Amino acid sequence: MGYMKIGFMEVIRxxxxxxxxxxRLGGNADPVVKAIVLDVRIPRILTAVAVGGTLAVSGxxxxxxxxxxxxxxxxxxVSAGAAFGASIALLLNIAFLGSFNVPLFAFIGALSTLVxxxxxxxxxxxxxxxxxxxxGVIVAAIxxxxxxxxxxMADEQVSVIIFWLMGSLSAKSWTDVFVLLFFSSVGxxxxxFFSRDLNLMSLGEKTAGSLGVDHSRMLPMLLVTASLMxxxxxxxxxxxxxxxxxxxxTARMATGPDNRRLIPVSFLCGAILLLSADTxxxxxxxxxxxxxxxxxxxxxxxxxxxxxxxxxxxxxxxF
Amino acid sequence: MAFELxxxxxxxxxxxxxxxxxxxxxxxxxxAILGPNGCGKTTLLDLLSGYxxxxxxxxxxxxxxxxxxxxxxxxxxxxLVPQEYRVNFPYTVREVVAMGRYPHQARFSHPTAxxxxxxxxALEICGAEELSDRFITELxxxxxxxxxxxxxxxxxxxxxxxxxxxxxxxxxxxxxxxNVASDQVRKKGVTAVAVMHDINLAARFADNLxxxxxxxxxxxxxxxxxxxxxxxxxxxxxxxLVAMEQNLKVPQVVFLK
Numbered sequence: 001m002g003y004m005k006i007g008f009m010e011v012i013r014x015x016x017x018x019x020x021x022x023x024r025l026g027g028n029a030d031p032v033v034k035a036i037v038l039d040v041r042i043p044r045i046l047t048a049v050a051v052g053g054t055l056a057v058s059g060x061x062x063x064x065x066x067x068x069x070x071x072x073x074x075x076x077x078v079s080a081g082a083a084f085g086a087s088i089a090l091l092l093n094i095a096f097l098g099s100f101n102v103p104l105f106a107f108i109g110a111l112s113t114l115v116x117x118x119x120x121x122x123x124x125x126x127x128x129x130x131x132x133x134x135x136g137v138i139v140a141a142i143x144x145x146x147x148x149x150x151x152x153m154a155d156e157q158v159s160v161i162i163f164w165l166m167g168s169l170s171a172k173s174w175t176d177v178f179v180l181l182f183f184s185s186v187g188x189x190x191x192x193f194f195s196r197d198l199n200l201m202s203l204g205e206k207t208a209g210s211l212g213v214d215h216s217r218m219l220p221m222l223l224v225t226a227s228l229m230x231x232x233x234x235x236x237x238x239x240x241x242x243x244x245x246x247x248x249x250t251a252r253m254a255t256g257p258d259n260r261r262l263i264p265v266s267f268l269c270g271a272i273l274l275l276s277a278d279t280x281x282x283x284x285x286x287x288x289x290x291x292x293x294x295x296x297x298x299x300x301x302x303x304x305x306x307x308x309x310x311x312x313x314x315x316x317x318x319f
Numbered sequence: 320m321a322f323e324l325x326x327x328x329x330x331x332x333x334x335x336x337x338x339x340x341x342x343x344x345x346x347x348x349x350x351a352i353l354g355p356n357g358c359g360k361t362t363l364l365d366l367l368s369g370y371x372x373x374x375x376x377x378x379x380x381x382x383x384x385x386x387x388x389x390x391x392x393x394x395x396x397x398x399l400v401p402q403e404y405r406v407n408f409p410y411t412v413r414e415v416v417a418m419g420r421y422p423h424q425a426r427f428s429h430p431t432a433x434x435x436x437x438x439x440x441a442l443e444i445c446g447a448e449e450l451s452d453r454f455i456t457e458l459x460x461x462x463x464x465x466x467x468x469x470x471x472x473x474x475x476x477x478x479x480x481x482x483x484x485x486x487x488x489x490x491x492x493x494x495x496x497x498n499v500a501s502d503q504v505r506k507k508g509v510t511a512v513a514v515m516h517d518i519n520l521a522a523r524f525a526d527n528l529x530x531x532x533x534x535x536x537x538x539x540x541x542x543x544x545x546x547x548x549x550x551x552x553x554x555x556x557x558x559x560l561v562a563m564e565q566n567l568k569v570p571q572v573v574f575l576k
Contacts, residue, residue, distance in 0.1 A: 064408075067407040067408075068407075069408070193426070196421060196426060199410075199418065199421075200418060200421065202406060202407045202408050202410070203404075203406055203415070203418065204401065204403055204404070204405060204406075206365070206368075206370055206399065206401045206403065207399065207401055207404075207467075209368070209369070209370050209390065209399075210368050210370070210393075210394060210397065210398060210399035210401075210480075211394050211418060211419070211421055211422055211474070212390050212391040212393070212394035212395075212421065212422045213390065214390050252408070256409070256410070256411070256414070257408035257409055257410050258410070258414065
């Protein structure tokens with residue numbers, strides 16, 4: 001779409017006109033500038049906030065359930081499933097739903113992956129953390145082989161698939177924003193509601209049970225909620241890595257492991273992080289770097305740093 | 320009668336862990352469960368805490384079928400100190416003990432002054448107050464176990480289920496924990512059921528010994544009636560001398576080589 005500079009006061013004026021009505025201010029905004037601010041930039045900003053926050057909360061919940069501070073929203077293969085679904089939609093160029101095909105296929109892919117992984121991991125209605133992680137790894141490996149095959153088949157369209165996989169927050173419509181905000185607010189509320197039970201689950205299944213948590217119901221419910229949150233984000237914006245791993249992991253150092261504090265703080269930090277990263281790529285860098293690449297480029301080394309710092313500090317406790 | 324077990328059976332796969340077990344557990348007493356490894360002691364506690372359900376037979380808790388209680392209601396009546404006490408995130412000791420208050424608090428409410436008082440008190444009587452600001456993940460096995468025990472005390476329940484509560488503790492702390500449990504029984508009328516390995520400590524603290532072998536009850540009763548070298552031979556398959564300790568009037572066991 002190209003680059004366009006709009007001054008700060010101009011943006012304020014557009015908001016004022018939109019909120020107060022044109023007549024009272026007696027001025028008129030350039031319709032092109034107005035459309036850029038209200039229908040391109042604001043949806044993109046809201047998408048960044050919602051995706052960042054939701055991925056971070058989903059990651060916090062995954063780390064809490066799997067008792068593993070290195071788990072992330074994609075642990076159960078949701079991202080690979082979404083990527084596979086999106087690749088199929090892009091490859092076959094399915095057009096019956098207009099611009100919603102790719103998100104829809106991605107969501108279906110993520111959902112089916114979740115079902116398969118949970119089926120693989122379950123034994124007598126119970127899920128162990130190790131089984132879930134292993135099943136996620138296995139299914140994701142199969143799916144990424146599938147994605148490679150699709151890319152090979154795609155021929156000229158391969159760049160579309162690759163670009164989607166790298167994640168992007170550009171060209172988000174208000175419909176995307178509303179769908180995303182709806183799912184993410186429901187998801188975050190569910191996670192907040194059960195945050196106390198999530199605390200108890202870190203004492204182990206038996207103890208949690210003796211403190212009133214029905215583990216066999218709570219675990220699949222939170223797994224499905226957190227995975228759905230991640231699935232919606234991936235469907236809208238492609239695969240944005242490291243936010244869901246790094247943000248809750250780092251936030252835990254400040255808030256402590258109590259999920260009643262960790263979950264809201266993770267949401268805020270995730271939202272701020274992704275919004276800043278997106279602002280950097282769209283306004284400061286000479287070329288727009290795909291947001292998924294940028295988060296991995298910043299997040300990866302930062303993660304190495306705190307991981308290494310933890311090793312050298314010789315403390316036994318995790319973050 | 321706190322618990323009444325009627326012909327309970329439970330098996331993992333084809334192995335019968337609990338085999339037609341019937342016992343009464345009187346309220347307001349300290350019960351010790353003794354028996355060799357794999358005789359179903361922990362499974363019995365799991366059944367009593369409602370963690371697992373019997374394959375057949377009925378368990379009554381305060382006269383009502385145990386499976387009719389909801390988890391949350393049970394958590395206000397029964398506290399469990401399990402053998403596995405790993406905590407996976409660096410909560411402070413005080414936070415862990417405060418989790419014992421969750422069953423009594425509404426979901427989003429702050430702990431009341433009374434809750435905090437109960438937590439501090441539990442920390443103090445278990446000798447864990449100097450640990451209270453440390454991370455649970457940094458503690459030794461015995462220290463962690465003390466914290467988990469304090470959490471169960473803070474839960475303020477009428478039943479305490481203890482699975483080898485002092486397995487990793489030095490003798491001083493083991494005595495302290497057993498004294499706290501025994502105080503809860505004497506002063507507050509709590510029912511304590513403890514799986515124990517130390518027969519002498521069990522004889523010293525428990526009102527009732529329950530000997531188990533291969534998922535069955537072999538004998539039960541106060542130590543002075545039930546504890547002798549014959550039952551030790553039958554249950555544990557070792558030779559021993561059992562003699563009355565003259566000052567304490569409690570039978571104590573010395574094992575033979």
